[in-house]
Amino acid sequence: MKPALKDFLKRNFNVPNTLTLLRMLMIPLYLALFANGRKYPALIVFLAASLTDMLDGLIARKYHQITDLGKLMDPLADKLMILTVMFSMAIGNAAIPPVVPWAAVGILLGKELLLMLGGLLLLRRNIVVYSHLIGKVAHCLFIGGLTATFFHDWLTTAFAGWRMSPDLLLLWLAVALTLCALAFYVTDSVRKLKQPQADA
DSSP states (O other): OOHHHHHHHHHOOOOHHHHHHHHHHHHHHHHHHOOOOOOOHHHHHHHHHHHHHHHHHHHHHHTTTTOOHHHHHHHHHHHHHHHHHHHHHHHOOSSSOOOSHHHHHHHHHHHHHHHHHHHHHHHHHTTTOOHHHHHHHHHHHHHHHHHHHHHHHHHHHTTTTTSOOHHHHHHHHHHHHHHHHHHHHHHHHHHHHHHHHEEE
């Protein structure tokens, strides 16, 4: 094994990064189950992936196993899983009717693309914008809202007097919070871009 590869594995091969990799591998498993109309097994995979998301963060912080690879892969795995579930529940299939509004999918996808492009531009200037509490809350609401969409028919019947079912309310609240998070990231990025000029 080459020394550079050996050093990379030594620095990055730990439990949190393994859980992150496992979460990414769960995405094709979720899609396969969903495509075959196995709604609730697909939901279990989604919930298991969300659990690994919480575990890898806790383990990384508690045992000081935070790595540069983990900082990159962990949020990427989160975003890919959430977008995968949103797309699947917006498209539906013969066995699972579509539930998630395409407008919500478009807003989240647009926000993530803007953050990705902005992050790449900032990285070229060695500027890092860290995640904020509002973004983490929005992520948790997306998990809750998307989980609830798997029970959309039951919720619609149980809350027949509501103008919007609870699952979609949670989902739109998550969309609103993620837009607030985007505003925070943009403001913070602009401030950091101006800071060197101010210091000069």
